[in-house]
Amino acid sequence: MKSGYKKIVVKVGSNVITQENGLPDENRIQHLVNQLAEIKKRGIEVILVSSGAVASGRSLIKVAEKQDAVTTRQLLAAIGQVKLINTYSNFFAEHAIKCAQVLVTKEDFRDRAHYLNMKNCLQILLQNEVIPVVNENDVVSVTELMFTDNDELAGLIASMLNADALIILSNVNGIYNGDPKLKVRRLFRKLMARLLIWLLLSKPVNLNLGVVV
DSSP: OOOOOOOEEEETTTTSSSSSSSBBBBHHHHHHHHHHHHHHHOOOOOEEEEEOOOHHTTTHHHHHTTTHHHHHHHHHHHHHHHHHHHHHHHHOOOOTTTEEEEEEEEEESSSHHHHHHHHHHHHHHHTTTTTEEEEEETOOOOOSSSOOHHHHHHHHHHTTTSEEEEEEESSSEEEEESOSSSSOEEEESOOHHHHHHHHHHHHOOOOOOBBBB
């Protein structure tokens, strides 16, 4: 980790912290927490943007096939978010570090009062040596109210807090101009900061994000 960094945002997607069967991979989550704890001990403020609530919910309850997709997502997210944050809390506690759950929606970035309240909350958590674990509130964020993905959310959080770096952890090799599985896709080897911010905050249709530091 670059020594000049004072504040970083780390985003981890569901594919990174779940097994092939779609259930949470607690060994990988623990490995992630160990690394974040080491970074924090170096005096760097850490904000974690983590997906995984739906996957965690799937490990706790079986949903009837007749249930529609939206209500199924709400059910799994509501149950799973509790398990997800408890998993993070238990692993961070092994390093004597506290974490806090911060659930947000896209509307929170459109409403000035909500935006400032969210910013103040994140800042006071960091001031008190607490690692915020941010996720989209999938219980109320449905259809047009949803972020494109948590990459977009992470970009907004990094901009809000003037972070020195945004690190996106993914199971693909980088940023592509299309589906990484297709032979015609192209991997961008180098990106200007302004272009990266545009990619994160816009709504790309055929963009796939990988590890970005």
